Amino acid sequence: MINESYKQMLTQKSVIRELSEYATARGKEIGYENVYDYSLGNPSVPTTQHYTDTVIRMYREEDPMTIHGYSPSLGIETVREAVAQSLNRRFGMNYEGKHIFMASGAAGALAHAFRAVTKPEDEIIVFAPFFPEYREYIRRTGAKMVVVPPKTDDFQIDFDAFNAALNEKTMAVLINTPNNPSGVAYNTQTIEKLSAMLSQKQQEFGHDIFLISDEPYREIIFEGADAPYPARFYDNTITCYSFSKSLSLPGERIGYVAINPKCTDADILAVMMGQISRGIGHNCPSSTAQLAVMQCLDETSDLSVYETNMNLLYDALTDMGFEVVKPAGTFYIFPKALEKDAVAFCQKAKAYDLILVPADNFGCPGYFRMAYCIDTEKVKRSIPVFKKFVTEEYGK
Ligand code: PLP
Secondary structure (H helix, E strand, O other): OOOHHHHHHOOOOOHHHHHHHHHHHHHHHHOHHHOEEOOOOOOOOOOOHHHHHHHHHHHHHOOHHHHOOOOOOOOOHHHHHHHHHHHHHHHOOOOOHHHEEEEOHHHHHHHHHHHHHOOOOOEEEEEOOOOOHHHHHHHOOOOEEEEEOOOOOOOOOOHHHHHHHOOOOEEEEEEEOOOOOOOOOOOHHHHHHHHHHHHHHHHHHOOOOEEEEEOOOOOOEOOOOOOOOHHHOOOOEEEEEEOOOOOOOHHHOOEEEEEOOOOOOHHHHHHHHHHHHHHHOOOOOOHHHHHHHHOOOOOOOOOHHHHHHHHHHHHHHHHOOOOOOOOOEOOEEOOEOOOOOHHHHHHHHHOOOEEOEEOHHHOOOOEEEEEOOOOHHHHHHHHHHHHHHHHHHHOO
């Protein structure tokens, strides 16, 4: 018999992927320029010229055995050291190379972090709204995902609900700031309160509680945002990072885990992750990608288009009467649908070739996500279409 559990998943494919495939198919019928595809979080700006030049130079000049050889299982030592130094410079931390584990994007980083600090039956707390893939990432570790309901007035943390979710089985708490799908970043007050509560609960339960901080959008931060680095506030923090969005390299599958030097067992966690790789096969990320990002650690693609798009959409959506929290970063915005059933709302929008993602799978029914990593010109053209949709369907 083949594996029934994965077979069952065929009937529950990713809603985002399905909508994106629909948008592509519709584009073939009417021209993709006429489809307002807000489905997929795929960066719309190219990587930096410096990254491209670095790769070209490496291919021309470096020893092929080095750039195409297997990476050590924890990552290339010079790269790990450079990542540590970059984080120390930018966030006032004290990482050493031994605290960095190179991984295949944030997905790979999270796979290692979960396994390093939890075992089957432990609980991992997640805050809604959350990236839907968390469900599968966690399920496959055998741990249980416990969801804290959303605080929809600002998408910070509902601390009463969080307090109620914490118990002796809680081994890890997963945060994602700035957040996919809400675009909100946890502010200093939230991170301070979260750290204080976790410290107190560690004492009460007599065991560690690890904060796993998923930060692929860390560099996509808009003007005036208060978006602190969580590991500065809480010792047991394991940060998962990706270059997918900051350097527009999602296809290169490159990121890392950074273990706070003050974390319990900080000196062995990365080594343990090397062993975890053996079990899950997510091992030895591309040597070329590691060596190339090492040269670009303190830079990003030109991310300004995301803020431009966010402002256009935020103004238009509020004008149309949507309830929406202004994003502090990412390339997502997360309005409340104009009817209770966001699936029905998004289905109606499809008739206008507006591709919106209902947030039921993000743990936040009644809301929808727009990924505005698309050309500004298209965002502008989509606004009158959006207005037509809400006027005709909802009398707005
Ligand atoms: N975490 C969040 C919140 C994401 O939005 C994504 C991708 O969109 C990932 C993790 C996975 O990122 P990566 O492509 O780096 O594996």
